[in-house]
Amino acid sequence: MEEDAQWSRLTDGDRDGDQLDRSDRASLRRVAGLSTELEDVTEVEYRQLRLERVVLVGVWTDGTAQEAEGSLAELAALAETAGAMVLDGVIQRRDKPDAATYIGSGKAQELRDIVLETGADTVVCDGELSPGQLIHLEDVVKVKVVDRTALILDIFAQHAKSREGKAQVSLAQMQYMLPRLRGWGASLSRQMGGGGSGSSGGGMATRGPGETKIETDRRRIREKMAKMRREIAEMKTSRDLKRQERKRHQVPSVAIAGYTNAGKSSLLNRLTGAGVLVENALFATLDPTVRRAETPSGRLYTLADTVGFVRHLPHHLVEAFRSTMEEVGDADLVLHVVDGSHAVPEEQLAAVREVLREVGAIDVPEIVIVNKADAADPLVLQRLLREERNAIAVSARSGLGIEELLAIIDERLPRPAARVEALVPYTHGGLVSRVHAAGEVLSEEHTAEGTLLTALVHDDLAAELSPYALTAAQG
Ligand SMILES: Nc1nc2c(ncn2[C@@H]2O[C@H](COP(=O)(O)OP(=O)(O)OP(=O)(O)O)[C@@H](O)[C@H]2O)c(=O)[nH]1
């Protein structure tokens, strides 16, 4: 290995500032990270039984060494989130991934040595590999090879909670599996020879009972996918209805978006006191969660948590998770949360914006929320606040900046348009409360005849107030 400096190995010491966070995460999820100490020996057996022992491998084609290592460190976090134990990580410098084995046959042999040396049972590649690359690399390293896409799908499958979320994940999994069926039925793929990259095979000779089986499997999967798509379409309709309902009542909506693990759910909790799952793991949230919230001035709005974004999100997953993105696209305001304690939060901001652009949600007004200010490098904070026009530093954990954020939300929410002056009898106290919740009360006075209000409200509420409206003569 010394003869080739391009093959760089990530050791404990090379790990970035995320390290502490990741060992936290490991202990939370009972997964051994590289720096996790065992509490007792029985844990070893537990882990060896249950967890996959993985070696990570990345191909570094462009960008800096730091970026390449950052990408692999993120892959390590993803693997740990999926429940794996990361034993080692290596990066291969190449112009482009090798068409046959992703890292090239020589490096594949070296990888085989690392697999033997560490006792790994799985290799995780930092990219999306073709079915042929997966098979060829498996043939050399002789353990299971999975790619970043499969890993993310696995995490999504573990975390999806709602019926719709689950259905979307299975659909994406099937979509991913379909062209790779041959690679996964191990004995079958070997039997059919090395030409795993195409489906044409070698004519009659390969069309044995195995081929028929694969074709049957493929057909079954396609049928199941079609059924799933219909079901998802139905679920989407009911979600759309709910959203229209909210729109009709003209409750302003705010969506929290941002990179995975940035602290979106923590912020939602902080802002609403809602008990939403917060976990130091990637993709803790996979289903949209919508809460009611109130501004300091008493106006109601909805606050939606969303699934985290990640770099190189597999394309059909973007498709599959469009549902939560739609929530963002429809919002009146986006709270774009970024982890201020990350070394280069700008990368996360850019990655999220790229996805937002892809789903057509880039035009929604945005507040950049630099979270984890308690743990952030002050210089990084300063830089971000300078670069981003509408940015605020907060800490969902300590509460720092939250009050200011609430005031900004209040200010940035769309204002109701109609100005009314009305004298509402005390028998209609409910109406007054609704003006407080949905509109903006400019003045309020309790008179003998009832509540005298001046307020900005939406058209529907203005109509309800009209029987009590004061005419210009009276006003
Ligand atoms: N130090 C610090 N840690 C925070 C802060 N906010 C959140 N965290 C931690 O960051 C981790 C991720 O928080 P979540 O709220 O689950 O993040 P998320 O963006 O919802 O993540 P996903 O749903 O997985 O995409 C947790 O361990 C939180 O405790 C903060 O202000 N300061």
Ligand SMILES: [Mg+2]
């Ligand atoms: Mg979350």
